[in-house]
Amino acid sequence: MQHLRVVSPSAATADVVDLLRSSPAATNVVVLPDCAVDPPGDVVMADVAREALSPILDRLTDMGLGRDGSIAVESVDTSLSHHATRAQDAAPGLPEDALVWQEVVDRTEAESRTSLGYLALMALATTIGMIGVLFDQPILVVGAMVTGPDFGPLAAISVGLVGRRWRTAGRAAATLAAGFAAGFAASVLMALLLQAWGLADQATLLADRPQTSFIWAPDALSWVVGALAGAAGMISLTSGRSGVLVGVLISVTTVPAVGNAAVALAYGVGEEATGSLAQFAINVAMIVAGAVVCLLIQRTWWRFQGRTASGQVRATSDS
Structure with a gap:
């Protein structure tokens, strides 16, 4: 109730x-x-x-x-x-x-704003992801995925597109871009510091890293997983199942991909930077696509389910 x-x-x-x-x-x-x-x-x-x-x-x-x-x-x-x-x-x-549209809009409106806390978390998460990929440590990569708050703006973009709330979608897109820009800058700085301290260099990046190579080598599954993650994230958002959202965050590679692109550019490995940015772009596009499709299905289905209740309310209140 x-x-x-x-x-x-x-x-x-x-x-x-x-x-x-x-x-x-x-x-x-x-x-x-x-x-x-x-x-x-x-x-x-x-x-x-x-x-x-x-x-x-x-x-x-x-x-x-x-x-x-x-x-x-x-x-x-x-x-x-x-x-x-x-x-x-x-x-x-x-x-x-139940899909309470007003609740979803209110929740994603808050996620579309750029705050200092959001930028700090994006910078920290991306840097952790960069270190995880650079040293082939999947635990750090998972930690970066969970820490990154980027699904909030992605969900706000999706809700804005479905509800034709263009202002919200635009503000959320700007927030998403600002967050990843902060993460990219922080990762480049950390990569240069690691190099100055003698902890990593281009040879570290070019070494065999089988545990995390998927971050800069997108394939067909990247498209599929991104869409599925977007749909699962939207269900989590509309139903209030926060545990599901944690799983969604672990399944997408936006944050570590940006971190790896940053260190690859810092160390002059352009091909790996390109692959990482491609992985990032695929994930963002497919998360939004999956979330939009899922939300459209939910709205259509719930309107069908709630048609009787809505009709009763309208008929009585209009009489």
Whole structure:
């Protein structure tokens, strides 16, 4: 169940209550008159089955409550209520499969912004990946994949493309570029420092490195894995399964590929730098493609699943 809290102008409160009471997937409706101070108005609260939340949020937004009032949603971890169980049973599908579009947009909006923490993590992750590839240490490569926060902007680009939110997609693309630029610069600096300290040089890069050679040698599987990872990452994002996202991060090679391209250019091995950048480009393109296709399928399927609930809400609230 999801807990919905609405700050409503007094003139719109009756419509909000009618909307919630019209949905069999909403229960525990509470109205606190003249309780809100900023923005002023009434507070209306209810518990809503996750599967039916998106059409209700659409209707509340259409009523102007996002502009004239406030709409907030939080997850209910435990609900001991027969009414809540009945509301859950009335909603179509399963809560784990539900696509709450507004939640996905809000989450990816945050991921599209460039922060100092994001840039620092990208620099650290790419440098760790560079060292892992240079010394053929797959554990370090895996660590770099998990540390890198690049899937956030990639997901934001995908959501922006599907929702035609071009501003979000553009901002996320700029954030992604800034992060990898920071990682590239940090990796070049570290590569030069390793050379100055006598810990690595061009011979280290040209040595046989069978454990990590896939980083700069893309093949057909690079395309397949990238698309599958993008789809899995989007499912993780929409369902809130953070454990799945960790597996997605381990399966893609964006961060270590940029790190290896940086050290290859620093040591003058152009062919390996080109291969690494190709691996990076393939992964980025296919992650976005896989995520977009997955999100389109999810939206289409969930609209089909939630058609009855949405129709009930609209028919009752419009009458």
